[in-house]
Amino acid sequence: MIKNGRALRILISVSLSVGLTAVIFFFSNQDGNSSSELSGKILDFLLGLFNIKPDAAWHSQLHHLLRKLAHLSVFGVLGALYYASYQFALPKMAWLPAIGTAFLYACVDEYHQSFVAGRGAALRDVIIDTTGAAIFIVTVLLIRYAFTASDRPLPQRGKAS
Numbered sequence: 474m475i476k477n478g479r480a481l482r483i484l485i486s487v488s489l490s491v492g493l494t495a496v497i498f499f500f501s502n503q504d505g506n507s508s509s510e511l512s513g514k515i516l517d518f519l520l521g522l523f524n525i526k527p528d529a530a531w532h533s534q535l536h537h538l539l540r541k542l543a544h545l546s547v548f549g550v551l552g553a554l555y556y557a558s559y560q561f562a563l564p565k566m567a568w569l570p571a572i573g574t575a576f577l578y579a580c581v582d583e584y585h586q587s588f589v590a591g592r593g594a595a596l597r598d599v600i601i602d603t604t605g606a607a608i609f610i611v612t613v614l615l616i617r618y619a620f621t622a623s624d625r626p627l628p629q630r631g632k633a634s
Contacts, residue, residue: 568614
């Protein structure tokens, strides 16, 4: 049984990182048609929510955008989880290995997709994935800074003569 809160946070952040990595692997293992069909259904659901009925050309563009936003956001969450995992070992520099690990997994993910029917590896997706991780990590850092700002003393200004 884990009695230490720090150990529990490490276990949770690492478990969530591994779990999301497995989910990404599962979705990357779908053939091109299945992957496109799933994202198409999600897009159609979202468009239906807002009663938007684009023509075929716009639908295709929105479908492409949705797929890239999915890359950005999923790897963003993964990067934030990596950051949470690394912060226990490297409290001041956790952002660096977190972004590095997200980049490495993005490379592995794209390499894996090169073996899946109807899919392919794309450097553009590695860049999008890594950018998503970096954006989410910076966002976490900014939020942490904002919430801990009240704990820091204000700088003293010199007195005017």
